[in-house]
Amino acid sequence: MLARELDFTFCDADSLHPPENVERMAAGYPLGDVERWPWLEAVGRYLADSRTANRGTVMACSALKHSYRDALRRHVPDAFFVFLDGPMSVVHQRIDGRNHEFMPPTLLASQYLSLEPLAEDERGIRVDIEESPVRIVDTVRSAVAAAAIPPALRDR
């Protein structure tokens, strides 16, 4: 929805995992940093290529840690992060009710253990996943528009 509204392309970072990562998760084992670095590099390269082609991209990506997002920022310094925040119980209920190609709900707790919220030095916003998708998209669109204006020129 967001990509459509912004007229950007959409990519799910899951499509950039190497097969061995997919197999690992499907077998019920969480990824560690070692498995994630090559994947994050592929995500970063994809974003940098989009930027070179002058194409905006919405990337759905579980860039759980600050260091992972730093890796992405090395490829696209002006990346804007949207932190989809909410209680594990809500996410658990939702992913229990969906079909995913490889991600078992049993891995959710490990994801929350690794999760680091956006820090002050990271460009982006936190949104509440208990809001409706329409509202979330609206909030993100406004934040992206505001972020494109240099702070010194805002509210004039």
Ligand SMILES: Nc1ncnc2c1ncn2[C@@H]1O[C@H](COP(=O)(O)OP(=O)(O)OP(=O)(O)O)[C@@H](O)[C@H]1O
């Ligand atoms: N704001 C929302 N309100 C209600 N349901 C939602 C909302 N956002 C997502 N969902 C539902 O929650 C489920 C999980 O969403 P989705 O598969 O898009 O998550 P994801 O971030 O791609 O997860 P993963 O990182 O595991 O790929 C889906 O059934 C989706 O329809």
Ligand SMILES: O=C(O)[C@H](O)[C@@H](O)[C@H](O)[C@H](O)CO
């Ligand atoms: O870094 C990771 O552990 C992975 O990217 C996972 O987060 C899954 O791929 C995702 O949750 C399913 O979409």
